[in-house]
Amino acid sequence: MCGIVGYVGHDAVLPVLLDGLSRLEYRGYDSAGVAFIDQEQVKIRKKKGRIKNLEQALIEDGLLNRLEIHIGIGHTRWATHGAPSDENSHPHLSADGRIAVVHNGIIENYLELKRFLLDLGYEFQSETDTEVVAHLVEHHYHEHNDGDILAAVRRTIADLEGSYALGVLCADHPNQFIAARKDSPLVLGLGESCNYIASDIPAILSHTRRIVIMEDREIAQLTADAIILYDALGQIVTREPLLVTWDSEAAEKGGYEHFMMKEMHEEPKAVRDTVMPRLRENRIRFDSLNLDRAAINQLDRIRIVACGTAAHAGIVGKYIIEELCRIPVEVDVASEFRYRNPIVTDKTLTIIISQSGETLDTLAAMREAKRQGSQILAIVNVVGSSIAREADHVIYTVAGPEIAVASTKAYNTQLAALYLLAFQMAFEIGKIDAKQLEAYLTKMVDLPNLIEETLSHQDIIQRFAAEHFNAHSIFFIGRGLDFALSMEASLKLKEISYIHSEAYAGGELKHGTIALIEEGTLVVCPMTQPQLVDKMISNIREVKARGAVILGILTPECAKAAEVCDQVIELPSVDPLLAPIVAVTPTQLFAYYMTVNKGFDVDKPRNLAKSVTVE
Numbered sequence: 332m333c334g335i336v337g338y339v340g341h342d343a344v345l346p347v348l349l350d351g352l353s354r355l356e357y358r359g360y361d362s363a364g365v366a367f368i369d370q371e372q373v374k375i376r377k378k379k380g381r382i383k384n385l386e387q388a389l390i391e392d393g394l395l396n397r398l399e400i401h402i403g404i405g406h407t408r409w410a411t412h413g414a415p416s417d418e419n420s421h422p423h424l425s426a427d428g429r430i431a432v433v434h435n436g437i438i439e440n441y442l443e444l445k446r447f448l449l450d451l452g453y454e455f456q457s458e459t460d461t462e463v464v465a466h467l468v469e470h471h472y473h474e475h476n477d478g479d480i481l482a483a484v485r486r487t488i489a490d491l492e493g494s495y496a497l498g499v500l501c502a503d504h505p506n507q508f509i510a511a512r513k514d515s516p517l518v519l520g521l522g523e524s525c526n527y528i529a530s531d532i533p534a535i536l537s538h539t540r541r542i543v544i545m546e547d548r549e550i551a552q553l554t555a556d557a558i559i560l561y562d563a564l565g566q567i568v569t570r571e572p573l574l575v576t577w578d579s580e581a582a583e584k585g586g587y588e589h590f591m592m593k594e595m596h597e598e599p600k601a602v603r604d605t606v607m608p609r610l611r612e613n614r615i616r617f618d619s620l621n622l623d624r625a626a627i628n629q630l631d632r633i634r635i636v637a638c639g640t641a642a643h644a645g646i647v648g649k650y651i652i653e654e655l656c657r658i659p660v661e662v663d664v665a666s667e668f669r670y671r672n673p674i675v676t677d678k679t680l681t682i683i684i685s686q687s688g689e690t691l692d693t694l695a696a697m698r699e700a701k702r703q704g705s706q707i708l709a710i711v712n713v714v715g716s717s718i719a720r721e722a723d724h725v726i727y728t729v730a731g732p733e734i735a736v737a738s739t740k741a742y743n744t745q746l747a748a749l750y751l752l753a754f755q756m757a758f759e760i761g762k763i764d765a766k767q768l769e770a771y772l773t774k775m776v777d778l779p780n781l782i783e784e785t786l787s788h789q790d791i792i793q794r795f796a797a798e799h800f801n802a803h804s805i806f807f808i809g810r811g812l813d814f815a816l817s818m819e820a821s822l823k824l825k826e827i828s829y830i831h832s833e834a835y836a837g838g839e840l841k842h843g844t845i846a847l848i849e850e851g852t853l854v855v856c857p858m859t860q861p862q863l864v865d866k867m868i869s870n871i872r873e874v875k876a877r878g879a880v881i882l883g884i885l886t887p888e889c890a891k892a893a894e895v896c897d898q899v900i901e902l903p904s905v906d907p908l909l910a911p912i913v914a915v916t917p918t919q920l921f922a923y924y925m926t927v928n929k930g931f932d933v934d935k936p937r938n939l940a941k942s943v944t945v946e
């Protein structure tokens with residue numbers, strides 16, 4: 332999704348902006364641009380395509396390393412309003428060319444504002460909603476004619492509906508720029524005689540670790556020496572900066588060819604870091620969560636709300652919470668939950684799952700559940716993200732930064748958090764006793780080793796992918812938790828390899844989809860649930876009879892299914908209840924190698940963004 336970087340200081344600004352933008356590349360984008368002040372003029376350069384196109388343009392114009400250009404804002408765009416093009420790229424200029432704006436988010440009332448501005452005689456150069464903001468700032472700036480750009484931005488955002496993170500540069504103010512946010516992330520970075528804005532911390536982490544997270548409706552005025560932060564009422568806000576402890580290297584490839592491969596190899600550590608700090612004396616302790624027996628017993632249901640991979644983690648959560656706690660759990664994708672009038676009461680616990688903590692659909696769904704009186708428990712990876720800040724309780728996953736667009740280690744850690752939660756609740760309400768809890772915890776502690784062992788089989792998967800990467804369509808089938816896992820496996824494959832894929836419950840294929848199975852169709856079957864293996868064997872025979880080729884992913888307890896598989900990936904022995912957290916890894920590796928063989932960009936799949944901050 333779109334990225335923003337801004338800098339004011341004494342160094343050449345353009346290398347800082349390009350460096351920041353390139354660190355946001357992983358979020359997905361289709362064009363990039365910068366605005367800066369040079370000889371009291373706002374200048375912009377913007378290019379469709381990769382950041383290197385922009386860099387080339389800056390080099391050709393002799394601008395890149397010019398020291399006297401020391402204030403600017405930059406943007407990577409992921410098209411929403413208007414196709415990817417030079418014109419639609421950000422920054423956008425006001426009509427008089429003296430104000431430049433970069434924007435993340437969506438201005439929902441932009442057509443209405445555009446009509447208002449057209450009536451005033453403004454002309455538009457692009458199809459974007461953002462250009463409206465540039466003209467509107469100019470309109471307010473001229474209308475009051477007081478030279479107060481901060482006030483003009485404040486008046487502008489009062490007119491806006493929707494979401495925005497904004498950077499605004501004005502030629503009359505060559506030593507300051509303005510930032511504002513609502514429902515789209517923006518942070519302030521405090522440097523030595525310089526200051527920064529960024530939509531995401533990795534963009535500026537190589538320059539500063541001192542970060543202030545802007546809250547909704549705040550505006551900041553940045554100069555090289557100071558940042559003044561104002562709340563919605565115009566009062567000055569004092570907020571201590573966070574000291575970011577993770578390294579910018581954590582957001583770099585560290586010798587791996589792709590972030591996705593690095594992040595899969597980080598799964599054992601991520602699970603360990605998520606589980607271990609919560610275990611004390613054979614019990615589970617969550618710092619900010621007090622779900623005691625009385626609180627759990629009064630719940631009428633649990634709702635899990637999330638998008639994409641996080642929603643798939645939620646489906647595993649449903650299976651295990653219902654199994655262990657016997658409390659009804661419903662899972663919704665966030666974009667549906669919000670608009671389908673779901674039944675939520677003050678007896679509902681809503682579990683929100685999000686890696687980024689900024690997914691707009693998820694954030695909006697969380698607010699809706701909260702509005703209806705539900706307690707909110709968020710399982711989030713990014714500390715200080717919007718969802719983490721607005722939830723009643725947070726369980727942080729400790730996956731570290733996830734850069735590849737395709738989520739891998741975040742999923743394992745979301746599962747780890749859900750398991751801990753399920754065990755804790757089941758224990759509190761007496762569904763499992765201390766001995767059973769301890770046995771589960773011992774197994775949880777062992778999970779990182781099992782994932783490690785699974786990763787060591789990557790060459791078998793690589794070979795298999797080399798034989799099958801030309802497949803047109805691949806099905807995943809499974810039963811019980813293996814069905815939940817299959818959904819995630821299928822998403823991972825299609826999002827990066829662009830191979831059509833679907834996941835079905837093993838028993839469901841024959842109700843229609845089996846018509847698509849023909850000679851050579853690849854069907855992948857995770858089998859980790861011994862009590863269901865005989866049923867799966869029958870389902871496999873059904874598709875094999877129509878010519879399917881079967882890849883089985885089997886625990887030793889399901890080994891008897893090997894006889895109906897054409898190829899087998901062996902998993903280590905794992906408690907069936909915990910199996911998805913281990914069995915997902917080979918399916919991620921499978922997606923990875925299929926994509927590498929096809930020659931596609933593993934980390935930055937087409938049309939996708941890492942953090943989806945639009946509806």
Ligand code: F6R
Nearest residue numbers: 639640641685686687690737738
């Ligand atoms: C798929 C993927 C997406 C995200 C989804 C939610 O690999 O990454 O499906 O899981 O966009 O994102 P978060 O977890 O940041 O809310």
